[in-house]
Amino acid sequence: MDRKNSLAVIDFGGQYAHLIATKFRNNGYHAEIRNPEDPIELFAEYGGVVISGSPNLSAFGEESGSLSMVLDLPIPALGFCYGHQEIAKHYGGEVIRGKQEFGPATLQIVSESPIFHGIPLKSTVFMSHGDTVCKVGEGFREIGVSFSEGSEPHTFAAIADDTRKRYGFQYHPEVDDSEYGEAMLLNFASHICGLTPDWNVTSSLTERMESIRRQVGDRTVFLLVSGGVDSTVLGELLIRALSAEKVHLLHVDTGFMREGESHAVSEIFRRQCQDHYHVVDASALFIEALQGVSAPEEKRNIIGEAFVTVCEEEMAKLDLSKALLAQGTIYPDTVESGGEKRSKVIKTHHNRVRLMEEMIQRGQVIEPLADLYKKEVRDLGAALGIPRELLDRHPFPGPGLAVRLLASRGETPSFYDPEIARHAVPYLPEGVSATILPIPSVGVKADLRSYELPLMLHGKPLSEITDQFQTTIFSMVPSLVNKVEGINRVLVSLTGSLPRVSPRQVYMDRHRIDLLRRADHMVNTILGEMGLMKAVWQFPVVLVPLNIGEQGREMIVLRPVSTVRAMTCTVPLLPLAFYERCVEALLTLPDVGAVALDVTTKPPGTIEWE
């Protein structure tokens, strides 16, 4: 491999560092992830460097010594967020605290540069930052500013020194929601670094199979299959690379599967693998272990460890204790679980808990898809000849409905302050009220985990909600999440005014799991009947433990999302007739007293609530 024709992406732990390399590779430009500690001589061999964002390195601290040396190399450099601020500072600029921005903003190009070749003067970019560049040094100029609805422009959103070939963007061009972000990356690779695009997916498939054969040697492989896209693709890849003889598959029914899911999974794999396909009903173990638990990370850890316990028991029973365990872990599982050197835990994915990490350390686990995102997994599946209808199913998380079934001790969180809602008033359309709900959920802000409260907008009955109203609400979300401190989600009531609400003391019992399973099934059936499956990437249905009004019923939240790689998301505009059918069906369920639509982008929300 010719490093002169490649890019080095320096990973400072930002949530999207890996995505930068993926975007280049998907377009034929070879790019590799590097640590800041790698030798400076190595960086000197590349055709250019890209500096990622970072969760804990603010540009206020000391400049990283290695970064300073990299910037002194005579190769082109491009930085995002933290990387952008470091470039500004290195050449005499200044960074200030505050002026945060999360989610979409409009980028306005204010000066021409080859990095903006072919890009319209105004476009949407995605932001996730707390600090801001306020001055640049000699040789640099401002080439873009950013603003969101109703706010003052943020200066220095993009800076350039075309002579030194140094560029910085405050936004994240690497995320799919930055409209022309990919084009900007490609401008860097081609116009600034002068690289040639000569990398492709087929060569990566051959390399991947060879690497599996090398890792496995003459051992047997035991694969956990949830029935989702990742494990389906990995199953096929392992069988191709190693032959069916050497692969055993295990499906664990956790009790948190969707209606009919375990049965459907078994249909697919039993046909393909016959007596090498095993199923275990472990629902009693999982549900018992979650009794009385409500904290999201505690739930996730219990679920992950229960997977390991069940898996070890089954391997022992089948006399396969010496086999290697294969997991369909993909890149977001690792990065959001804080698994990369500097990234922070947003949520611990089921395949990244302590017991599993210990097995990985002992060399007992292989994860051949760990550097890929869902989109790349689907592309790989297509290259392996897996039918499109299997690849295009909505992703379903390993912990299943458990992360959509919130539990509560029935206490109001210590950080609950109903007065926060008043800060939302200036941004609200007529006839709409805002209430802070006393139930926190997980989100991601500036590469860090947030655990904050949702802001609920209510007052309009569904019959008065129009497409125009939906669009207005969507466009208000950035202002609300940027201006109202202490919230990480915005919800819109689909059942009119919200009566008095209080936290409801409930846990993960079979009755509530069944209620959520039925609600999830109803929404998905309506989605399918109205031909809308492809209009959303994923559609979590969440059961929220609130006493709604006097009858003390719970709330269902609908969370449709659009995304490509799940590291960011927006909310698709769906027909109102769809929501009308959902609300009508959901209110027939006992214990459901309200239905709301989650309209939060990621960041600052995450796709799942826990």
Ligand code: XMP
């Ligand atoms: P978040 O909620 O972090 O989710 O925005 C991003 C994507 O990851 C899925 N997800 C998981 N998948 N094990 C998985 O296999 C997990 O523990 C897990 N947690 C979240 C989520 O459904 C979404 O597609």
